[in-house]
Amino acid sequence: MNFPVWELEMGTPLLIAIVAILHVYVSHFAIGGGLFLVVMEHYANRKDDRHLRNYLITHSRFFALVTLVFGAISGVGIWFVIGLSSPAATSSLIHLFVWVWAIEWALFIVEIAAAIVYYMTWDRVSRRTHLAVGWVYFIAAFLSLVVINGILAFMLTPGEWLASGNFWDAFFNPTYWPSTLARTAICIGLAGIYALFTGVFVKHAATRARIIRLAGLWALAGTILAVPALYWYHGLLPAGAAELFAGGMPAAALAARVLVWGGIALAVILLAPIIFPKNFGPGSAITFALVALTLFGASEWIRESVRKPWVIVDYMYGNGLRPAEAEAMSTGDGILANAVWVQERPAAATTATGREIFRLACRSCHTLDGYRGLTDRLGGLDEDYIYESVARLEHMVGAMPAFPGSDVERRALARYLAQESGTTLPMLDGAEVFSKRCGFCHSQSGFRALDGSLEGYAHDELLELFPELAEMIEEMPPWSGTEDEARMLADFIQSWYAVAGEEEEN
Ligand code: HEC
Numbered sequence: 001m002n003f004p005v006w007e008l009e010m011g012t013p014l015l016i017a018i019v020a021i022l023h024v025y026v027s028h029f030a031i032g033g034g035l036f037l038v039v040m041e042h043y044a045n046r047k048d049d050r051h052l053r054n055y056l057i058t059h060s061r062f063f064a065l066v067t068l069v070f071g072a073i074s075g076v077g078i079w080f081v082i083g084l085s086s087p088a089a090t091s092s093l094i095h096l097f098v099w100v101w102a103i104e105w106a107l108f109i110v111e112i113a114a115a116i117v118y119y120m121t122w123d124r125v126s127r128r129t130h131l132a133v134g135w136v137y138f139i140a141a142f143l144s145l146v147v148i149n150g151i152l153a154f155m156l157t158p159g160e161w162l163a164s165g166n167f168w169d170a171f172f173n174p175t176y177w178p179s180t181l182a183r184t185a186i187c188i189g190l191a192g193i194y195a196l197f198t199g200v201f202v203k204h205a206a207t208r209a210r211i212i213r214l215a216g217l218w219a220l221a222g223t224i225l226a227v228p229a230l231y232w233y234h235g236l237l238p239a240g241a242a243e244l245f246a247g248g249m250p251a252a253a254l255a256a257r258v259l260v261w262g263g264i265a266l267a268v269i270l271l272a273p274i275i276f277p278k279n280f281g282p283g284s285a286i287t288f289a290l291v292a293l294t295l296f297g298a299s300e301w302i303r304e305s306v307r308k309p310w311v312i313v314d315y316m317y318g319n320g321l322r323p324a325e326a327e328a329m330s331t332g333d334g335i336l337a338n339a340v341w342v343q344e345r346p347a348a349a350t351t352a353t354g355r356e357i358f359r360l361a362c363r364s365c366h367t368l369d370g371y372r373g374l375t376d377r378l379g380g381l382d383e384d385y386i387y388e389s390v391a392r393l394e395h396m397v398g399a400m401p402a403f404p405g406s407d408v409e410r411r412a413l414a415r416y417l418a419q420e421s422g423t424t425l426p427m428l429d430g431a432e433v434f435s436k437r438c439g440f441c442h443s444q445s446g447f448r449a450l451d452g453s454l455e456g457y458a459h460d461e462l463l464e465l466f467p468e469l470a471e472m473i474e475e476m477p478p479w480s481g482t483e484d485e486a487r488m489l490a491d492f493i494q495s496w497y498a499v500a501g502e503e504e505e506n
């Protein structure tokens with residue numbers, strides 16, 4: 001709590017996701033595309049193929065523009081955004097990996113210089129020299145991946161480092177090798193995908209077909225190599241990840257399904273440019289690029305999601321607090337007493353205090369009514385219920401850290417959120433009551449499913465059950481709904497079985 005809070009309207013997680021995903025699209029192409037260029041140049045030289053060389057010259061212009069200009073800007077963009085939105089985590093990573101960052105920047109300078117020389121010196125220096133420059137570029141680019149990936153993998157699986165504090169344990173952490181392999185595969189695949197895109201514009205028909213076939217082979221090779229790498233990686237994810245995939249984080253579970261089925265589909269459709277290169281036009285190239293980039297984006301999204309509630313697993317929560325700090329705050333004098341950049345102090349159960357608490361404890365992941373907005377989800381709930389729910393964040397979907405504040409801060413937050421969300425809005429139907437009073441922690445048949453345990457309850461038995469539940473299970477907030485809400489909820493729960501019964505009869 002030593003840093004100011006950046007209250008971005010759209011929500012910083014969304015901005016980070018956008019900038020980071022655009023950046024990885026380009027940074028991985030910068031590596032795979034570099035390899036593609038030098039390998040193809042070798043091949044063109046050996047066959048003395050003028051047409052292929054001409055294509056490579058054009059492709060290298062596209063390559064230089066995309067990687068140097070967009071890659072550099074988005075890379076700086078990431079620093080800017082993570083520094084402002086997660087200053088505590090960024091500071092930890094800089095302190096731990098200071099030499100790694102320095103090496104990465106040195107490599108990046110070599111990369112830029114080599115890429116510019118490579119692009120400018122086609123047919124101006126000997127073929128040998130030109131190729132040598134290309135290799136310098138590729139090796140520097142690949143090494144920058146090898147280096148940066150240590151930090152990215154560390155955030156998800158810090159492994160032995162947590163106990164030893166040893167730099168090498170942090171760098172060569174449990175997912176280091178599988179993720180390096182997976183990223184290398186993705187680099188190769190993306191090189192093919194982008195080359196399909198530039199290949200379709202080649203005028204000479206025979207060359208065009210040859211490039212499309214070769215590019216298709218690169219893309220397919222990368223996709224196939226990614227499968228064992230991701231499978232290996234998946235097996236090493238932190239323990240909580242399986243629960244998130246099982247529905248604890250609906251968006252991650254969906255992304256995982258998209259990734260698996262989409263990957264299979266991509267491998268199959270990539271046979272098209274390989275077998276029928278002549279029929280492959282710009283429309284197909286764009287479609288293939290969209291599919292591949294969506295899948296790659298999904299895999300990055302998943303990596304970020306399964307890290308929750310942590311920003312560095314088992315070391316720092318997404319809200320920037322270390323577990324010991326959070327514990328000391330919630331059992332001691334609370335958040336505000338320990339936060340540097342606040343206006344409201346000492347804490348009182350007012351909405352002004354609640355707003356400060358929201359900024360400090362929730363704003364790193366939620367907005368009020370934009371990305372992961374809370375007002376929609378809380379609208380219609382009473383202040384007491386929100387107060388009780390905040391005490392149980394760690395049991396809800398989304399793998400949230402426990403609330404780090406004191407009791408009066410929790411009351412203030414509930415008051416503020418209730419005011420912003422509108423407690424007087426009546427709930428429309430049983431589905432809404434379920435989603436707001438049970439759905440933060442349960443679903444009908446997915447995550448912590450209720451359809452099994454509530455089957456066979458009569459309507460009035462359900463009405464009796466709701467107020468008793470919290471007495472039996474302390475993870476559940478006490479029932480505080482109105483009689484109307486209870487009736488709607490009971491109707492809704494019974495409708496699950498009514499539908500199933502009708503289906504059986506049919
Ligand atoms: C580390 C990130 C993080 C922090 C910090 C965090 N949340 Fe969450 N929260 C999530 C995620 C992720 C979800 C799941 C929502 C989704 O997948 O759309 C969630 C879900 C919720 C839900 C349930 C919504 C639903 O759709 O079922 C509520 C209510 C909520 N959060 C309130 C809070 C409050 C209040 C705070 C601050 C005290 C807070 N959260 C802090 C990440 C966080």
Ligand code: HEC
Binds near residue numbers: 396439440454469
């Ligand atoms: C803040 C989270 C939370 C909320 C909100 C919540 N529950 Fe639960 N509930 C739990 C947890 C945790 C358990 C323990 C069982 C488990 O771990 O699967 C549980 C258990 C139960 C059980 C026991 C049997 C079973 O299937 O596990 C029932 C029945 C149940 N909940 C119904 C409800 C209903 C109905 C609502 C809405 C009125 C509700 N719960 C709201 C967290 C919650």
